[in-house]
Amino acid sequence: MLVERLASTRCVATGTAPGHRTYWTRLLPALALLACATRLPSFAGPLWNPDEGYLAVQARLLADGGELYETVVDRKPPLVPWLYRAAFAVAGDESLTSVRILAIGAHLLTAVLLASLARRRWGDRAGRTAGVLYLLLSVGLNPEDAQAATFEVFMLPGTAAAVWSADRRRFGLAGTAVACAFLAKQTGGAVLVPVVWLLWGAGGAGPGPGGVRREGVRLAAGVVGPVFAAAVLTDPSGFVFWTVTGSGAYASFTGSELHVLARGLANTLLLGTACAGILPPVVRVLRVARTGAADLWLWAGSSAGAVVLGFHFFGHYFLQLTPPLALLGTVALQILPRERTVRAVLASACVCLLFVAWGLLAPRPDLAHAERLAAALQSRTAPGDRVLVWGMHPETYWLADRTPASRYLSAGLLTNFSGGRDGPRVGEEYAVPGAWRTFRAELAARPPAVVVDDSRGKPYGAGRVWGLRRVLRGGGYERVGVVGGAVVYARGVG
Structure with a gap:
């Protein structure tokens, strides 16, 4: 039938x-x-x-x-x-x-x-x-x-x-x-x-x-x-x-x-x-x-x-x-x-x-965090300044209307966390090939005015990624605040 x-x-x-x-x-x-x-x-x-x-x-x-x-x-x-x-x-x-x-x-x-x-x-x-x-x-x-x-x-x-x-x-x-x-x-x-x-x-x-x-x-x-x-x-x-x-x-x-x-x-x-x-x-x-x-x-x-x-x-x-x-x-x-x-x-x-x-x-906690972080960036930088947001929320750059300091808009490209990984395959050795060399050259040529570690306990933060710690130490960055768990570093403070 x-x-x-x-x-x-x-x-x-x-x-x-x-x-x-x-x-x-x-x-x-x-x-x-x-x-x-x-x-x-x-x-x-x-x-x-x-x-x-x-x-x-x-x-x-x-x-x-x-x-x-x-x-x-x-x-x-x-x-x-x-x-x-x-x-x-x-x-x-x-x-x-x-x-x-x-x-x-x-x-x-x-x-x-x-x-x-x-x-x-x-x-x-x-x-x-x-x-x-x-x-x-x-x-x-x-x-x-x-x-x-x-x-x-x-x-x-x-x-x-x-x-x-x-x-x-x-x-x-x-x-x-x-x-x-x-x-x-x-x-x-x-x-x-x-x-x-x-x-x-x-x-x-x-x-x-x-x-x-x-x-x-x-x-x-x-x-x-x-x-x-x-x-x-x-x-x-x-x-x-x-x-x-x-x-x-x-x-x-x-x-x-x-x-x-x-x-x-x-x-x-x-x-x-x-x-x-x-x-x-x-x-x-x-x-x-x-x-x-x-x-x-x-x-x-x-x-x-x-x-x-x-x-x-x-x-x-x-x-x-x-x-x-x-x-x-x-x-x-x-x-x-x-x-x-x-x-x-x-x-x-x-x-x-x-x-x-x-x-x-539905509530939007990630968006609210990104908006608070963007407001903090705007208050600490001028429109022409470059900034680095080390995290998985590149929308922060857009919300703050600030230019990224690197072509790598998320930490995932430099650590492989972008795939949602939180286990053993997160780290510098799993980055896009050649990315860290380019990343360091970009920051050396035009250092960002502010660096934000937005890892908030994830395995790609400064505590576990030597390359980011080296950027912070070598660039003379000092911790100046915390926004919703994200640590803000400014260059040349004091």
């Missing part, structure tokens, strides 16, 4: 394109309104997490003449720093409102692409369901992960566009979309797995082996071209180092295994709660009916592999799972009675409301 219903659904889907001219004129405003409503918490404060702060500082440095992968560095591709830089050029760099609007646009574009893909395969109702489900599911994490305008958010439209294009046999365009996803964040390249599956399946749908080879060349060109251009526009060797080869210690599973696994379990449970409305139909339907959704399962599987890659399991990594999960929920609901779709969407909407309320009401 379920298989017959699925077959009839596919028959309906093949005839929907010519008619229903008002379909998109009705659906687009509804999706836009829902995208804005689910992102209301994102405007509730100056920023949500250190990634936003890191990107904001990078954008300011780029505006002041900095060079990506030279004087402005991170373990990420260049697309999102460029987006922040462009948004700040248009709307100013005192607020993240402009990038929050771009993030809403990224979510809306992802929802529209998923709706278009589902409508093409399973009909009008499926298109509406897919777009709405995605927007509801995409807030189903800790607000610090779901509401922030970070790398994963701008990666999602590329992943959705890649599958959308491959589904229409536009493999050159699919390759470009894969490249855009990769250039937002490396793990976006995982969407190449379902794209290649669709390319392989295209051989039996018309073009034949020769056509598949031609489309494969187009796909490869689409992937390689933008990535090569990004490398040339930045620094080719730096691009390769910072995005691929320079993160061996960061990607290791050794150190803090229980801590990392607990984080992964917690975020899995959060996303599972957000998906509570669609999991029962998915389990019921997809175990008894062949739905022709192999590419969606591959998309979900490759995305899950991308979440696991690096063994950190931060909540924002899980956003990559939301587009394929929304489509799997959609295809399952299409072969069940219509009332099941209504119940599933209502359940997802109710859970979504809880996550939105969490975002609006």
Whole structure:
């Protein structure tokens, strides 16, 4: 019975394109309104997490003449720093409102692409369901992960566009979309797995082996071209180092295994709660009916592999799972009675409301600390002074409107703590290769007016990192205060 219903659904889907001219004129405003409503918490404060702060500082440095992968560095591709830089050029760099609007646009574009893909395969109702489900599911994490305008958010439209294009046999365009996803964040390249599956399946749908080879060349060109251009526009060797080869210690599973696994379990449970409305139909339907959704399962599987890659399991990594999960929920609901779709969407909407309320009401102790520290920096320095904040909250630089003394905006790049490690793989020997040599040269050339040890008992503080102690002693810094556990040192006191 379920298989017959699925077959009839596919028959309906093949005839929907010519008619229903008002379909998109009705659906687009509804999706836009829902995208804005689910992102209301994102405007509730100056920023949500250190990634936003890191990107904001990078954008300011780029505006002041900095060079990506030279004087402005991170373990990420260049697309999102460029987006922040462009948004700040248009709307100013005192607020993240402009990038929050771009993030809403990224979510809306992802929802529209998923709706278009589902409508093409399973009909009008499926298109509406897919777009709405995605927007509801995409807030189903800790607000610090779901509401922030970070790398994963701008990666999602590329992943959705890649599958959308491959589904229409536009493999050159699919390759470009894969490249855009990769250039937002490396793990976006995982969407190449379902794209290649669709390319392989295209051989039996018309073009034949020769056509598949031609489309494969187009796909490869689409992937390689933008990535090569990004490398040339930045620094080719730096691009390769910072995005691929320079993160061996960061990607290791050794150190803090229980801590990392607990984080992964917690975020899995959060996303599972957000998906509570669609999991029962998915389990019921997809175990008894062949739905022709192999590419969606591959998309979900490759995305899950991308979440696991690096063994950190931060909540924002899980956003990559939301587009394929929304489509799997959609295809399952299409072969069940219509009332099941209504119940599933209502359940997802109710859970979504809880996550939105969490975002609006949750306390923000890390932000409050960063704001107090930024105020202390402003009171002790002049606008042109350089400062060093030794910690994991680069947003302090942005909040204080002070220039970092080093290209390394977090202590993690110099100790490997940035991966959430608090065990044996934290220390100078696990830093990015060559980082300490460059770091010491930067501080010797232009010593910071103030140094803040914001480790607050973590294993990368001055008590355990000889390199930082040497900076403090050699530079003549003296302790002048404590702000929320962060120790402030000033140069040339007395």
